[in-house]
Amino acid sequence: MTGVATLLRHSLRRWRGFLATLVVGLAAFQIFMIAAARGLERSGRFAQLGALLPDFMQQWTNMAAASFRGFVLFGYSHPLVQLFLIAMAIAMGTEPAGEIESRFVDVLMARPVDRAAPIARTALLMALATAGAIASMLTATWIGLRVLAPESSRAPDARVVLSLAVNLACLVLAWGGVALALASAAKRRAVAAAAGGFLAFAGFVIDYVGRFWSAVEPASRVSPFHYFDPFGLIGGARLEWSNLAVLAGVFAGGAAIAAVVYAKRDL
Amino acid sequence: MTERYDSAAEPRRAVDEAPPPGGPAPAIELRDIAKSYGSVQAVRGVTLRVERGEIFGFLGLNGAGKTTTIRILLDLIRPTRGSASLFGVDCQRESRRTRALAGYLPGELGLYPDMDARELLDLTARLSGGPVDPAYRWRLIDRLELARADLPRRLREFSTGMKRKLGIVQALQADPPLLILDEPTEGLDPLVQRALHEILFELRVRGRTIFMSSHVLSEVERVCDRIAVIRAGEVVFQSTVEEARRRSGRTVRIFFDRTVAGPDAAVELPAGASFVDRAPDRWTIRVAGPLGDLVRVLSRLPVRDVEVVEPALEDVLRTFYREDAR
Numbered sequence: 001m002t003g004v005a006t007l008l009r010h011s012l013r014r015w016r017g018f019l020a021t022l023v024v025g026l027a028a029f030q031i032f033m034i035a036a037a038r039g040l041e042r043s044g045r046f047a048q049l050g051a052l053l054p055d056f057m058q059q060w061t062n063m064a065a066a067s068f069r070g071f072v073l074f075g076y077s078h079p080l081v082q083l084f085l086i087a088m089a090i091a092m093g094t095e096p097a098g099e100i101e102s103r104f105v106d107v108l109m110a111r112p113v114d115r116a117a118p119i120a121r122t123a124l125l126m127a128l129a130t131a132g133a134i135a136s137m138l139t140a141t142w143i144g145l146r147v148l149a150p151e152s153s154r155a156p157d158a159r160v161v162l163s164l165a166v167n168l169a170c171l172v173l174a175w176g177g178v179a180l181a182l183a184s185a186a187k188r189r190a191v192a193a194a195a196g197g198f199l200a201f202a203g204f205v206i207d208y209v210g211r212f213w214s215a216v217e218p219a220s221r222v223s224p225f226h227y228f229d230p231f232g233l234i235g236g237a238r239l240e241w242s243n244l245a246v247l248a249g250v251f252a253g254g255a256a257i258a259a260v261v262y263a264k265r266d267l
Numbered sequence: 268m269t270e271r272y273d274s275a276a277e278p279r280r281a282v283d284e285a286p287p288p289g290g291p292a293p294a295i296e297l298r299d300i301a302k303s304y305g306s307v308q309a310v311r312g313v314t315l316r317v318e319r320g321e322i323f324g325f326l327g328l329n330g331a332g333k334t335t336t337i338r339i340l341l342d343l344i345r346p347t348r349g350s351a352s353l354f355g356v357d358c359q360r361e362s363r364r365t366r367a368l369a370g371y372l373p374g375e376l377g378l379y380p381d382m383d384a385r386e387l388l389d390l391t392a393r394l395s396g397g398p399v400d401p402a403y404r405w406r407l408i409d410r411l412e413l414a415r416a417d418l419p420r421r422l423r424e425f426s427t428g429m430k431r432k433l434g435i436v437q438a439l440q441a442d443p444p445l446l447i448l449d450e451p452t453e454g455l456d457p458l459v460q461r462a463l464h465e466i467l468f469e470l471r472v473r474g475r476t477i478f479m480s481s482h483v484l485s486e487v488e489r490v491c492d493r494i495a496v497i498r499a500g501e502v503v504f505q506s507t508v509e510e511a512r513r514r515s516g517r518t519v520r521i522f523f524d525r526t527v528a529g530p531d532a533a534v535e536l537p538a539g540a541s542f543v544d545r546a547p548d549r550w551t552i553r554v555a556g557p558l559g560d561l562v563r564v565l566s567r568l569p570v571r572d573v574e575v576v577e578p579a580l581e582d583v584l585r586t587f588y589r590e591d592a593r
Contacts, residue, residue: 107376
């Protein structure tokens with residue numbers, strides 16, 4: 001597809017500062033979580049924490065907050081981490097709308113570039129950024145456990161860490177696909193980003209409520225968050241491939257819709 | 268460090284040897300192009316033909332439909348009706364192929380402020396679909412007086428004029444057979460405007476076609492071979508610049524030695540001539556066509572001096588700009 005590699009190189013260059021901050025920030029957060037878990041483990045407070053948690057929380061989180069292992073793994077499902085990564089995906093996914101709004105699209109698309117190229121570029125950019133972010137988290141976890149884990153503690157299983165990381169990456173990409181589809185039809189980036197942000201918030205709420213209230217559970221299936229169950233994975237459940245397939249499908253579907261809409265629209 | 272520009276040193280490119288596709292087809296052909304946004308008709312049935320190797324001026328007031336028409340040519344927007352082609356290649360069906368034939372300077376150059384100028388030129392060069400001769404690019408930069416030292420600077424530090432110059436370089440650097448320039452001299456100082464005009468003349472000599480929109484009539488008069496005027500989305504006038512001038516007619520001012528009144532003043536002007544002002548010691552007459560018949564009439568009068576004022580394109584086009592003129 002003509003122009004994708006050039007556009008991707010250009011976008012990576014534009015986003016390099018943000019990506020570097022993201023990678024360092026997420027890695028630092030994982031190290032911080034391990035350091036905090038080490039402190040709690042050494043002071044014996046995990047047992048007290050477990051006693052303080054109400055039953056439903058213990059059940060929901062699989063005691064993720066009440067053990068060294070669970071606390072470290074919590075770094076992959078922490079609301080801040082999800083918020084940061086999904087915000088990144090939405091920001092990147094709305095780049096085509098930003099180019100239209102700023103009229104930079106006239107400079108790019110007046111040249112022999114395929115209409116699908118900006119969409120493919122953005123999808124690849126999101127995939128690379130997500131992979132980089134998750135890789136930095138995994139690396140930080142590995143280094144942090146080697147350096148900071150107390151001898152008495154039980155380190156998290158590598159399979160569980162990988163499962164959480166892959167599931168989280170797919171969730172982030174799914175929201176990126178939604179943002180890309182919205183951006184392909186938008187004239188203003190802020191509108192697409194706000195719509196993406198609102199959908200993500202609504203999706204989070206409906207999934208959260210659906211986990212405790214069975215009447216809402218069927219409706220929560222429309223939310224991509226429904227297909228990311230970190231506490232289930234922390235508790236030993238196997239990674240559901242169907243969950244990954246749904247999230248990957250949302251990403252691919254969003255990108256496909258974006259390509260079709262962008263090809264037909266006025267720029 | 269600047270090099271003196273030598274047009275003879277211009278690189279011979281593939282495009283010099285081989286004409287663009289489409290054989291004898293015109294560089295630009297618009298057939299009944301229309302574009303609507305809901306109930307608003309931005310362009311209404313524009314039909315235009317721009318021949319290869321000419322400089323064509325596309326004139327109109329702000330909001331007349333110039334930019335919309337240009338963006339249809341580049342397939343940035345899709346027409347509601349009609350078709351457009353560049354060198355015989357359909358702009359919508361073979362969009363990518365046609366865009367490879369054109370260099371474009373947008374009227375409103377949207378740039379990321381955190382990009383630097385060199386980055387923009389490199390990006391647009393890579394996307395242009397053909398090789399860009401660095402020596403040619405440097406010559407353009409120098410002739411447009413864009414300091415080489417400014418190229419690594421962020422675009423947020425660039426003035427409007429500097430951005431315009433950069434926009435011109437990015438449009439011209441791949442040396443495409445067709446240049447589509449939307450208000451190219453907007454924000455440029457007179458010396459750089461002149462330098463750009465010289466570049467455009469040289470490009471025409473080398474067979475390039477230039478389609479430029481403008482609302483600066485003096486510029487169009489100086490640079491263009493042919494013009495079209497668009498008003499409220501419709502082309503209301505098309506002709507060569509010379510023909511447009513002729514339509515207006517020349518103004519002849521006649522100064523007499525003494526007062527001309529009574530039977531002396533009862534002259535019958537030849538066809539195509541009419542009084543604009545008639546004072547006893549001087550007349551002002553508008554003449555369309557040759558002056559011979561008027562000179563014969565005046566030979567019977569005590570003429571001291573005659574002043575012939577050539578028409579300006581502006582005089583002609585002003586009427587087409589007005590809403591009530593058809």
